Amino acid sequence: AQKITxxxxxxxxxxxxxxxxxxxxxxxxxxxxxxxxxxxxxxxMIFLIYQGSYDQQNATEGRYSLNFQKARxxxxxxxxxSQLGDSAMYFCAMRxxxxxxxxxxxxxxxxxxxxx
Amino acid sequence: DTAVSQTPKYLVTQMGNDKSIKCEQNLxxxxxxxxxxxxxxxxxxxxxxxNKELIINETVPNRFSPKSPDKAHLNLHINSLExxxxxxxxxxxxxxxxxxxxxxxGAGTRLSVL
Numbered sequence: 001a002q003k004i005t006x007x008x009x010x011x012x013x014x015x016x017x018x019x020x021x022x023x024x025x026x027x028x029x030x031x032x033x034x035x036x037x038x039x040x041x042x043x044x045m046i047f048l049i050y051q052g053s054y055d056q057q058n059a060t061e062g063r064y065s066l067n068f069q070k071a072r073x074x075x076x077x078x079x080x081x082s083q084l085g086d087s088a089m090y091f092c093a094m095r096x097x098x099x100x101x102x103x104x105x106x107x108x109x110x111x112x113x114x115x116x
Numbered sequence: 117d118t119a120v121s122q123t124p125k126y127l128v129t130q131m132g133n134d135k136s137i138k139c140e141q142n143l144x145x146x147x148x149x150x151x152x153x154x155x156x157x158x159x160x161x162x163x164x165x166x167n168k169e170l171i172i173n174e175t176v177p178n179r180f181s182p183k184s185p186d187k188a189h190l191n192l193h194i195n196s197l198e199x200x201x202x203x204x205x206x207x208x209x210x211x212x213x214x215x216x217x218x219x220x221x222g223a224g225t226r227l228s229v230l
Contacts, residue, residue: 033216045206045221089157095217102147103161104219
């Protein structure tokens with residue numbers, strides 16, 4: 001079984017500053033993927049970034065980076081230079097690799113509010 | 117062009133009715149999913165489906181059934197709607213064979229059962 005824990009129900013960050021959203025996971029699968037999604041108030045789910053368990057380097061996508069610490073089973077999302085449009089719910093998710101295990105397991109989410 | 121589209125966006129209906137939510141993807145993916153997001157924003161898988169197999173989350177009542185007329189569509193049928201079915205339902209799709217298996221979501225359908 002897989003489990004995702006996001007311990008921060010809500011976070012505040014000043015515009016233009018960086019913020020880290022925490023995510024820890026638990027799995028017995030040797031190979032897996034970690035994902036972050038953004039859900040703005042309009043409701044859609046937007047894919048942000050992916051990290052494979054065997055990737056040597058931390059994933060980066062523009063202002064998003066994933067701080068992957070495999071030994072600690074953590075996959076924190078770092079948003080640099082926060083913008084007002086970053087205010088949203090953020091979900092961490094994981095999926096085991098291998099046939100027959102396609103679905104994502106999600107955390108409960110963190111609501112990020114960017115303050116002008 | 118919307119990659120994963122769901123209709124309707126909002127659905128309000130009475131208890132006991134039968135309803136369907138449609139989902140179409142134009143990404144050429146061969147695996148599609150339905151997720152349910154409850155009032156606390158928690159997302160949970162309901163089904164995953166490709167042309168080889170349907171995987172059903174065992175907690176999903178059999179009043180819910182996915183129907184796939186072709187690889188690009190996965191519709192969700194719900195019979196005898198109950199108050200507890202009120203939620204946001206998301207369709208998603210992904211390429212099965214890619215290791216990343218990134219899932220792309222539709223905009224969601226907000227179902228309200230009165």
